[in-house]
Amino acid sequence: MIYPHKLLTHEPDNPMTKEISHVVIADENNGIGKDNQLLCHLPADLKHFKDLTIGFPVVMGRKTFDSIQKPLIKRRNIVISRQEMQIPGCEVVHSIEEALQKCETEEKVSIVGGATIYRQSLDVINTIYLTRIHHTFEADTFYPELNPDDWEEKEKEYHEADEKNPFAYTFITYKKRF
DSSP states (O other): OOOHHHHOSSOTTSTTOOEEEEEEEEOTTOEEEBTTBOSSOOHHHHHHHHHHHTTSOEEEEHHHHHHHOSOOTTSOEEEEOSSOOOOTTEEEESSHHHHHHHTTTOSEEEEOOOHHHHHHHTTTOOEEEEEEESSOOOOSEEOOOOOTTTEEEEEEEEEOOOSSOOSOEEEEEEEEOO
């Protein structure tokens, strides 16, 4: 098991702490997917996701990789799978711990799904970048409920629906309380 304090490069109150984050888009009920696909298409969120992750490793489960169908460009792609497999352009590992060990020299690591990977890594992250879609969809996959005592909202940016983005949404950044 990896302990969160062992993942930090410095003391928790030092701003140089290694960032290990979840990057997630969820509806009002924490729904994140249906039939291994996102709940909707929001181009603004795709740009936000790219801005947050480009140049850094992304860690995802195999089912999430299957939904994307190719490695994300300009990012180190690490896929967690129970199976022995090779995926061109990706590093395949068998646990969150192994994925994070491969990234121990990186200053930032983004965990990008799916639900099982989010649940398994909730104790080792220190940041959550949540895009909250202001709508409720039929979903079969959900982001875990957060304990408000563990997380502090640091930033919030609301956006109305527009011609490209059919639903209103908010970009929210949470930091773990140490």
